[in-house]
Amino acid sequence: MLRSMTAFASAEADTGHGTLAIELRSVNHRYLEFGLRLPEELRSLEAVVRERVAARLSRGKVDLGMRFKAAVADASAIKVDEALVTRLADTAQSLAARFPQLNVDFTSLLGWPGVLLDRDTDQEFLRDAALKLLDDALDDMVATRAREGERLGGFMRERLDGMERIVADVRTFLPEIRAALRARFDAKLAELKMPLEPGRIEQEVVLQVQRIDVDEELDRLTAHIAEARRIFGLKEAVGRRLDFLMQEFNREANTLGSKSADSRTTNAAVELKVLIEQMREQVQNLE
Known part of the structure; x- marks a missing residue:
């Protein structure tokens, strides 16, 4: 599932004893880092709150603030x-x-914390209300992350389509590049004054073609594109998987460029790297 790590959520409720409010903010982070601020009346909930947040969010720097304003009493x-x-x-x-x-x-x-005590405040009721409010805020945050993740997913699918077109284009002009390489090689041989063994000539042609052969890189790129699309459909957090896959994409694009014997494959490698970098920047936002 594609979910962004950047989101905001808030919720507020009147408990009868006072008003509870909660705010959740999250931004990109390699792991789950959690900051928590609770009112004095709800300090005992810290461990439970941390567990509930960790159960719903797997990555991101998350800040949670909760406030309680007691109702005016006689x-x-x-x-x-x-x-x-x-x-x-x-x-x-x-x-x-x-x-x-x-x-x-x-x-x-x-005004000193804890000096005034409200006899009628049911602490258990207040804790239950706070946890219910937390669940509502988490639902909102997860939904917001999912919406933003889907938007990022659309952006990345466009880049995958672009990479797929580039790979297809390279496949179409590879035979032409090989033929041009053979023609250049034959022209150079024609300039030589000494006779050469035909078998040796063919062997040298094969070696030259192997040096520029990028079929394997194109096959891997095609497989990586298919894998990225498969990952998009998983029901779990996929940011780390895609981050690793971006490294594999980049490796194949670099190899394609290093093997280039024609300006068209060089340009294709550059265009691939641009699309891969654009995708990588968006993957950094994913949970």
């Missing part, structure tokens, strides 16, 4: 974490001598 629904307040007070008192100007107002104290 005084009877709120309590203070007395133990935490005591620790904060002890810390402030121990630092008072070193920082005479230290001043903590009541509002700032209540």
